[in-house]
Amino acid sequence: MKAVQFDAHGARDVIEYGEFPDPDPDRGEVLVDVKAGAVNHLDVWTRRGLPGVDLDMPHVPGSDAAGVVEAVGEGVDRFEPGDRVAVSAGVACGSCEFCRDGEESLCVSFHILGEHVRGVHSERAAVPAENLVPVPSGVDWEIAGSVSLVFQTAWRMLHTRADIEAGEKVLVLGASGGVGHAAVQIADHAGCEVFATASSEEKLAHAEDCGADHVVDYEANDFAEEVADITGKRGVDVVVDHVGAATYPDSLKSMAKGGRLVTCGATTGPNPDAGLNRIFWNQLSVIGSTMATPGEVDDVLELVWDGTFEPRVRETLPMSEAARAHEMIENREGFGKVVLKPDSEF
CATH class of the missing domain: 3.90.180.10 (Medium-chain alcohol dehydrogenases, catalytic domain)
Known part of the structure; x- marks a missing residue:
């Protein structure tokens, strides 16, 4: 498959779009055929390098994406192939005192897909089932892939x-x-x-x-x-x-x-x-404040899916133009989200 990636921190010229090993879903994971995913300021900081965050290189960025379930790993019963899903990027341990109290965003080992571990700006992504939410039919991929994080x-x-x-x-x-x-x-x-x-x-x-x-x-x-x-x-x-x-x-x-x-x-x-x-x-x-609990995610996305909130997309680009998307974020060009789609989706 192809993926947005970089093998060193730096300016926009470190970003490439090229071949990357196909992911296989581990236990508890879902393989998603990615249709769209937004770029966030978080992706810019991750590419530049965050203090105390050591990434496995090459790194695939991206904390927002939506697509279709292609396969599920062992132990997954919430989703099945063909389901429409969006990524919610916050990963909690599920067992610390904060997680037990329903405050997963305060988890002592909280981390974010795309910031601390491999992200989802790729043709396919293996994502923990707990980090996926259903997307109703009729919701555009550009919207589904750009709303969760913000x-x-x-x-x-x-x-x-x-x-x-x-x-x-x-x-x-x-x-x-x-x-x-x-x-x-x-x-x-x-x-x-x-x-x-x-x-x-x-x-x-x-x-x-x-x-x-x-x-x-x-x-x-x-x-x-x-x-x-x-x-x-x-x-x-x-x-x-x-x-x-x-x-x-x-x-x-x-x-x-x-x-x-x-x-x-x-x-x-x-x-x-x-x-x-x-x-x-x-x-x-x-x-x-940072990110949200699963219940809060469900509350706000319900209002996105029913049209109460209207995410604004300033531009949709192929993933091969990810560097241009980062430039738009850095230069504060336009209003709303910048969305990437795999080149194969254009």
Whole structure:
């Protein structure tokens, strides 16, 4: 089979699309004929190299994919050949105290397909059965293969960790990206007043179409000042910030007293000034979040499958153009997800 792969960390030129050994499903695994899979910022960081993460090379990236079950390994009874499935990339041990309490995303040995182990941007992939969810007929492969990682992440951030309520004001930074555009829809669906930032009029228009009530061009305006003006200096109840060092100070400034900042990443750097004086004086909470539990995944994907949430796909490319997909993510081109399909599917 053919797969997206790299045999060393580095810039986009390390990415290749070529022959790779066909996978065989081990016990508890399912062999999936991959139809589509989205590229996430996680794939960019994995390709560049993450501290403390040692990969077997060559490495196949990819944490999102959907396709048809081709075969099942011993002990699998949840799926059978011909089933339509999508990947949910978080892998938990199932036996630690957090897993026993139903908090699998806090698992002491939690890891992610495509980040810590072989991913799914290939013509076929052997995936643990626990990491697959059924996909109803009629759902486009581009949608099925692009929603799981970002929608489950945004859902847990807002509903489980920040515990949003109807009527609250929610600011979503980077609303044109995968997590961002999911968070806008989830907050709007919950009855919140949604503020969104993006870097162009086109992206802001898409954010409004996803449910944002107020939009701010962060390249033309100071978003903290804009939020203060709109809210009469009150601020917002919740900030969704996966940008990191570049936005963190203004995220704190944007928050109302008692507000919550929830973060799932730090693409511009992980070590901003903590802002402790503002945190304790305004009694703010800074909350971490990553991925989701299986129950949370089921909850949010049900709303994707029935059309309540509408994932946006900015472009679909053949896997042989994976480097171009990474470039679009790195350069923040367009709105929504970039999807790859095996060249044989074009």
